[in-house]
Amino acid sequence: MSYFVGAYASSPTGELWNPELESEYYAKLKTLQNIKGLEHPFLGTLHPHDDAWFLNNIDPSWNFVFTCIPGTMNELGKNPDFGLASDNESGRLAALAFLEKAKQAIKQLNVHLGRQAVSAIQIHSAPNQSKANSSLSSFQESLITLLDWDWDGAKVVVEHCDTLLNSQTAAKGFLTIEDEITAIKGANRSSKLTAGMMINWGRSVIEARDVAGAIHHINQAQDNDLLYGIMFSGVSDKATEYGAWQDTHMPPTPLNPTSKGEPDSLMNAAAIHHCLEVSRAKENPEFIIGAKLGIRPSTATTEDRIAYNINALSIFDAFLSN
Structure with missing residues (x-):
């Protein structure tokens, strides 16, 4: 099988744009045979820095999943009331x-590639409830509008982020998964298109403060016939460089002694395989499986950044290729 990689999170140019270095990074990504394509960040334009560079450097065979979380968080920094x-x-x-x-x-991307290359667009139930008022009804109204648009083949999927709980500081603080599911089902009943759900492993675990949180959310989405994929982005309960219970996309633990991983990550092979089993990913070739990994320290080499991604994809293969 093949998988999506949130390459922007592990990029060597995340802090300072360097097209030459990013080109080297993309060239190495293209050598990985089990990459289906990229989880691609949307911040207002096709590429955050240079549309032409992006179109010239992607593999023409790749597919894409757009994620709106980077742009959403940027907008929330300017306007706490921003959100669907x-x-x-x-x-x-x-x-x-x-x-x-x-x-x-x-x-624009589909026209360049001459096909419907974008599989899905991930949207989010912002704003942060600790800073602004939000509701199921407002989200459902937005979904109804979005599902009336022509997405040129891309599936609209709601990526669940951690919700606001009185007992802890939220990373995102968006709607509960129960409200998101209700809003999606309500919008789907009155729309020409239908929305689905994506589970982000790390954000579900941050919400629950337990790896079981990801399984619980996968089951909820699946029980409502909405589960469309899982993005594996890790987290730790320890005060590492990635922080404790922080949405910093911590890589998984090493699959074997020669793999590049993070030993303190809660996202290990057993946890990933449990999610893939529960989601019945083997039964659905269209099911989206991806890894979005942040890399520490910021000075890590391009080779190390690729190695972290290889480890994550190897964990997927260890379960799905058998």
């Missing part, structure tokens, strides 16, 4: 306008 679930109408409409730009970027 916002009860502030101007904030909600601003989020829809942002998604309109994403729709145009998907079309």
